[in-house]
Amino acid sequence: MPGTSSPRFLTQREHAITAAAADRLIPPIDGHPGGAALGVADYIDGLLGAFTFDPPRIWAGGPFSGRAGGDASFEQFFELSRLEELAWRTRIEGSLGMPEREFNGPVRGWQQWYREGLGALGDDFDAVDADEQDRRLDADPAFKKLFYEQACEGAYGAPEYGGNRDLAGWHAIQFPGDVQPRGYTDDEVSQP
Amino acid sequence: MSSPEVDAVIIGSGPAGSTAADVLTAAGWSVVVLEKGRNHLLSLDAPYVPLGHVSNDEIKFMRRHFLGPDPFLEPRTYRRHDTDGDRLFSGDVNNLPSTVGGGGFHADGKLPRFRAVDFKTHSELGPIDGADVADWPFEYDEMEPYYTEAENLVGVAGKAGANPFAEWRSGEYPMPPGADMYGAVLTTEAAERLGYHPYAAPTGVNSVPYDGRPACNNCGFCAFYGCPIEAKGDPVAPLRRALRTGRCDVRPESYVTEILLDATGKRARGVRYLDTNMTPQEVSADVVVLAGGAFESPRLLLRCGVGNSSGLVGRYLMFHFQTLVVASFPFRLHAHKGRAVTHLHDDHMIPDDDSRAFAREHDLPYFRAGIVEHGGAGFPILESVHLPPGEWHSKLMLESPMRDRLLAFTVQGEDVPQITNRIDLDPKIKDVYGEAAGRATYNLHPHELVASKYYAPKLEEVMRAAGAEWTIVAHSPPIEGEGAAGALGEASASKHIMGTLRMGTDPTTSVVDPMQRLWDVPNVVCTDSSVFPTSTGYGPTLTLVALAIRACRDLANLPPLRSDRSSTA
Numbered sequence: 001m002p003g004t005s006s007p008r009f010l011t012q013r014e015h016a017i018t019a020a021a022a023d024r025l026i027p028p029i030d031g032h033p034g035g036a037a038l039g040v041a042d043y044i045d046g047l048l049g050a051f052t053f054d055p056p057r058i059w060a061g062g063p064f065s066g067r068a069g070g071d072a073s074f075e076q077f078f079e080l081s082r083l084e085e086l087a088w089r090t091r092i093e094g095s096l097g098m099p100e101r102e103f104n105g106p107v108r109g110w111q112q113w114y115r116e117g118l119g120a121l122g123d124d125f126d127a128v129d130a131d132e133q134d135r136r137l138d139a140d141p142a143f144k145k146l147f148y149e150q151a152c153e154g155a156y157g158a159p160e161y162g163g164n165r166d167l168a169g170w171h172a173i174q175f176p177g178d179v180q181p182r183g184y185t186d187d188e189v190s191q192p
Numbered sequence: 193m194s195s196p197e198v199d200a201v202i203i204g205s206g207p208a209g210s211t212a213a214d215v216l217t218a219a220g221w222s223v224v225v226l227e228k229g230r231n232h233l234l235s236l237d238a239p240y241v242p243l244g245h246v247s248n249d250e251i252k253f254m255r256r257h258f259l260g261p262d263p264f265l266e267p268r269t270y271r272r273h274d275t276d277g278d279r280l281f282s283g284d285v286n287n288l289p290s291t292v293g294g295g296g297f298h299a300d301g302k303l304p305r306f307r308a309v310d311f312k313t314h315s316e317l318g319p320i321d322g323a324d325v326a327d328w329p330f331e332y333d334e335m336e337p338y339y340t341e342a343e344n345l346v347g348v349a350g351k352a353g354a355n356p357f358a359e360w361r362s363g364e365y366p367m368p369p370g371a372d373m374y375g376a377v378l379t380t381e382a383a384e385r386l387g388y389h390p391y392a393a394p395t396g397v398n399s400v401p402y403d404g405r406p407a408c409n410n411c412g413f414c415a416f417y418g419c420p421i422e423a424k425g426d427p428v429a430p431l432r433r434a435l436r437t438g439r440c441d442v443r444p445e446s447y448v449t450e451i452l453l454d455a456t457g458k459r460a461r462g463v464r465y466l467d468t469n470m471t472p473q474e475v476s477a478d479v480v481v482l483a484g485g486a487f488e489s490p491r492l493l494l495r496c497g498v499g500n501s502s503g504l505v506g507r508y509l510m511f512h513f514q515t516l517v518v519a520s521f522p523f524r525l526h527a528h529k530g531r532a533v534t535h536l537h538d539d540h541m542i543p544d545d546d547s548r549a550f551a552r553e554h555d556l557p558y559f560r561a562g563i564v565e566h567g568g569a570g571f572p573i574l575e576s577v578h579l580p581p582g583e584w585h586s587k588l589m590l591e592s593p594m595r596d597r598l599l600a601f602t603v604q605g606e607d608v609p610q611i612t613n614r615i616d617l618d619p620k621i622k623d624v625y626g627e628a629a630g631r632a633t634y635n636l637h638p639h640e641l642v643a644s645k646y647y648a649p650k651l652e653e654v655m656r657a658a659g660a661e662w663t664i665v666a667h668s669p670p671i672e673g674e675g676a677a678g679a680l681g682e683a684s685a686s687k688h689i690m691g692t693l694r695m696g697t698d699p700t701t702s703v704v705d706p707m708q709r710l711w712d713v714p715n716v717v718c719t720d721s722s723v724f725p726t727s728t729g730y731g732p733t734l735t736l737v738a739l740a741i742r743a744c745r746d747l748a749n750l751p752p753l754r755s756d757r758s759s760t761a
Contacts, residue, residue, distance in 0.1 A: 025581040032586040059258050062247030063420040074247065081230060081445060081468070083624060087262045103622050104267065104282070134582070148581045156572035157251040173589050174596070175528065175572050178248030180420045183409025186371035189530035192523075 007041075008049025009111060014118045015041050020126035021118075022151045024133045025144075032172040035151050043154025043163030044147075048111050050092060055079045058088050060160045067167075068182040074160040110146070117143035198222045198441075200747075201463050201477040203448050203492070206294020207427045207733055208720035209483035211740040214345065214430035216481075217437040219748035224441045224475050225434075226465055229260045229290035231444040232418065233297065233428055240432045246418035250571045253417045259298055260290035265624040268487070269631040270683045272672065274612075278631075282621050285632050285683045286511065288485060292444050293418075295485060295687065296427040296733065300415035300532040301396035303348050303426070303734035304563060305339050307359045308332035310728040317543070318557050323608035323637055324508065326725040329697050329706035332359055337753035338738035343394075345433075346737065347402045347425035350394030352761040357389065357538040362755040369534075370399035370408055375525045375599045376535040376566040382658035383537060383566075390537040390566065394734075397531060398423045405429070408531065413571075415532035426733065443467070447625050450496045451480055451716060460498075460716050466625060479715050479747060482693075483740075486722040490615045490692040491630040499693075499710040504703050506615040508691035509632060510727040511684035512562055512604035513640035514668040517651040519660035524596045527568020533602075535566040540603065540647045541729045550646045559643035562604035562729025564651065569598040599660070601651045604688060606729040608639045615692050632683065634669070641671060688732050693722035708743040717743055 007015045022035025022044075035041075050057040059078040066072030080088065086100065094109025095101035120143075121136050122128070128136075137144050154163030156170065158178065164170060170177045199221035202209045213223050232245040252258045260266075268285035271277070288295035309316050311328040319325050340362055343350075350365035352358075369392035372380075380390040397408045397419075408423040422428050434440035445468035452474065454461045462476035482489050490506040493499045540561040543551075551559050569575070575595040579588045591597075613635065617628035644667060652663040667674075668685035696702025699711035708723050710716045719740035721732040745752070 026585050027583060029586045029590075032590055034586070058256060059252045060247065060249055061245075062249070063242075063244045064247070073244065074249070078245070083265055083445075084230075084262070086624070087257075087264045090264060103624060103626070107264075144581070149577045151581075152573050152576035153251055153255055156576055157255075158249050161251055170572070172586075173572060173592060174524075178411075178413070180248050180411050180413075181409070183411045184529045186410065188526075189371040189373055189410045190377060192374060 007045045008052045010041070010045045010048065010114070013123065014114070015045060017118050017121055017125045018044055020133070021121060021137060021147065022154070024130065024137060025148050025151050026155055033168045035155055037165065038155045038169050039163040039165035040151045040154035043157070043161055044114070044150055046162035047150065048092060048114060051089060053077065056085070056088065057161065060158055064180055065158065065160070065178050067177060068179045070181045074158060113143060113146060117147065198224050198475065198477050200479040200481055201226065201475045202481040202483055203463065204294060204483035204485065204488070204720070205292045205427070205431065205442060206288070206483065206485060206720070207296040207737050208485070208740050209294065209481065210296070210427035210430040210434065211737045212481045212483060212719045212744050213434035213440050215741055215744035216748055217434045217439040219750055220439070221748060222439045223434070224443060224477070226446040226448055226463065226475070227292050227442065227444045228447040229292065229444065231292040231442070232259065233291070233293040234432060236435065236442050240435050242422050246420045248411055248413040248417070248420065250573050254571065255573065259418070261287055263287065266290065267621050267623065267629050269618045269621050269629055271631070271633050272635045274633060278619055279621070280682060282629070286487060286687065286689055288687055292442060293427050293431070297418050298416050299426070299687070299733065301424050301426060302393045302533060302536070302565070302731050303343070303346065303396045304394050304536065304730045305359060305361070306332065306728050306730050306735055307357065310726070310730070311335070313726050320557060320608055320639055323610050323639065325608060326696065328725050329695060333757070335738055335742070336360070336362055337755035338742045339734065340755060341741050341753060342734055342737040346396045346429055347398055347405070348394050348396050348734070349399040351392055354391035355389065355538060357542060360757055360760045362757070362759050362761065364761045365394065367399045367402055370395065370397060371410055371530055371534070373527060373530045373534045373568060375527055375568045378658045379566045379599060379601070379654060380535050383654050386654055386657060388537050388539045388654070390535045393534055393536045395531065396424060396426045398425065403429055410530040412528040412530055426737070448492060449625070449627065451492070451498050453498065453713065458713060460713050470625075479717060482716055482718040483720045485720050486689040486692045487615055487630055487632070489718055489720055489722045491617065493693070494617055495627055499703060499712045499716065501712050502700055502703055504694055504701070506692050507611050507613070508609040508694050509613040509615055509634055510607040510609055510689070510691040510724070511634065512686040512688040512727060512729070513607050513636060513644065514684070514686050515561070515603040515605060515644040515648050516666045516668070517601040517648055517655060517663060518666060519599050519652070519655035519658070519663040520593060521597050521599065521659055522661050524592070525568055525599060526596065527599070528571065528595070533565040533567040536563045538563060540564060541606070547646055551642060554638065554642040556639060556642055559639050559646070560606045560729055561643045561647045562606050563731070565602040565604065567600050567602060569595050569600065571595065599655065599658070601655070603644070603647065603651070604686060604729055604731065605640055605643055607727045608637050609691055609726060610637055634684065636669070636671070688727070690721040690724040690727045690732055693718050694725055695723040696725060707746050708739065717747060719743055
């Protein structure tokens with residue numbers, strides 16, 4: 001999944017625009033890779049295309065990733081219950097007029113939101129200068145907020161979800177990530 | 193539609209329901225536990241091992257509702273006043289996990305006892321205008337053996353005598369305290385220099401192997417996460433004990449729609465619920481134990497019209513009013529290591545001459561705040577979404593001004609009981625099962641605001657003495673008229689919820705009797721924090737567990753527990 005060359009939901013062009021936008025929201029600087037290099041576009045594509053995987057890419061498994069000992073089990077994602085699938089399909093795909101998804105009214109899904117939001121950023125988004133990119137991102141504050149929060153998840157979440165490529169997000173910010181089953185000693189907790 | 197007859201059907205599998213299952217099955221009863229959420233806690237087949245679902249994963253637990261309830265499937269609504277219209281918003285309102293283990297699953301397990309005065313606030317401190325301050329129908333001395341039993345059953349780490357304000361206790365804690373977090377070493381030293389009395393928080397997390405479970409290994413993914421190595425005792429310990437009797441049948445993904453009454457209307461004969469396929473089922477039982485928590489328990493009673501001859505079901509909703517004193521330090525604090533909070537102090541719950549004078553200036557006879565939790569900040573996604581996007585984002589993430597350099601005092605301020613604060617049914621919003629969503633109508637009393645105004649500057653002084661460069665004060669819920677809600681949202685961020693099925697000695701002014709039975713339907717017993725007449729300033733969990741032990745022993749005709757003050761630890 002990380003670094004995939006064939007997106008699950010986004011088109012290749014949308015994927016490129018997503019990466020460029022991620023670099024404006026999380027810019028590359030000395031010591032901190034940008035959103036593009038961190039794999040934010042793969043993360044967002046993995047979320048929008050979560051139901052193209054079986055089991056769907058909603059909740060990574062447990063209890064351990066293998067990075068701090070134990071067997072690597074995050075990669076085996078959870079099966080969803082019928083209601084959990086209803087919730088996550090509605091969130092991602094929208095309610096699409098289906099009564100079982102509209103018990104409190106219609107829901108606009110993230111897929112539609114991204115398709116329209118990335119479309120509004122423009123096919124040339126990755127070619128225009130930074131000021132113009134900022135202007136276009138600021139034109140739709142609600143989409144920018146959604147995108148930014150999910151970009152942050154992609155930059156600093158567990159890599160099994162498709163982002164945080166090579167753990168570069170955690171390394172940059174001196175965050176050790178998941179540490180079970182090793183944990184920390186009492187001295188590591190109490191000392192400076 | 194046929195289910196085996198059982199002695200008790202228990203609605204909810206959190207600390208309240210798990211404790212009931214433990215006590216009743218130990219007494220030889222058969223129970224069915226109905227839990228609307230999924231099971232991620234332990235295998236329901238012998239030997240009841242952990243399922244391995246829990247992990248150090250910020251996306252899963254903090255961003256994607258792994259423990260439920262999913263606010264799309266089970267929205268709650270919120271408003272401050274009746275005049276706000278039907279609601280201010282719909283979504284997550286004080287959501288506690290909806291999963292086998294309930295609210296105990298995600299808590300970092302601070303389990304303090306109340307003090308004697310907390311059971312007699314009205315008679316010892318007096319009334320407050322605009323609130324219904326009440327005594328509990330029993331006193332601390334009667335509760336002491338149940339506290340001891342609860343601490344031993346859950347497994348609480350602490351040290352007798354560490355808190356000079358604590359009440360007498362008949363024995364030492366079953367385990368010594370765990371590791372002090374570095375930030376709390378700084379803040380406790382500063383607090384002591386300024387005359388306060390911080391102590392190692394009594395915590396339901398193993399500091400040494402206990403009850404067949406390992407010691408905590410300080411992974412840091414604690415509050416709001418489950419424990420991957422089950423070092424947290426609540427509620428896995430009572431639930432496993434109940435399962436081991438062979439008399440406890442836990443049914444996850446079972447949503448109770450109705451408490452069924454017999455023809456007299458004064459006796460429950462069981463419950464109706466939707467199973468995992470949304471197929472209606474019934475369980476008949478001699479006793480119904482209501483343990484859905486102080487939001488869901490009154491909601492269920494209101495939906496099925498049970499227990500409300502007083503008109504008080506849902507009323508006297510109380511949260512803890514949180515005052516957060518946040519301080520920035522010029523060095524890294526690594527609060528991601530270890531438990532979320534390792535120290536508390538109680539000084540701000542004790543009225544003194546100065547605080548009474550301040551109270552009188554604000555037309556109050558007195559006020560009390562609550563425990564002060566000495567804690568650190570959060571995780572990287574949480575930090576990043578609260579930093580600005582763009583140029584500053586990456587620079588700030590390298591510096592980590594919040595995650596790695598903030599300490600916070602969280603005051604769990606006592607919230608006085610107001611009859612207008614309540615849970616009722618939203619007139620329009622529904623859950624996925626087609627039932628009316630619960631709605632909180634909740635506004636602060638001046639008591640909470642004045643207490644916060646008095647104590648917050650004192651806590652800022654402690655932070656500065658500990659080396660902070662700057663401090664800010666925030667509140668949850670936000671104070672009306674003081675700007676946008678901010679990161680903590682419009683509703684109360686405290687996960688402590690109480691009241692709503694008030695316990696008392698008069699059926700016209702309370703919903704349950706002193707043994708927590710509905711006055712109207714005495715074979716329905718509520719074992720969660722709905723029954724609390726007042727909120728005190730302490731976390732509710734240990735007290736609700738102790739109360740559940742007391743009420744369920746009474747149900748099972750076991751003698752009351754006694755303790756001897758002369759054996760004080």
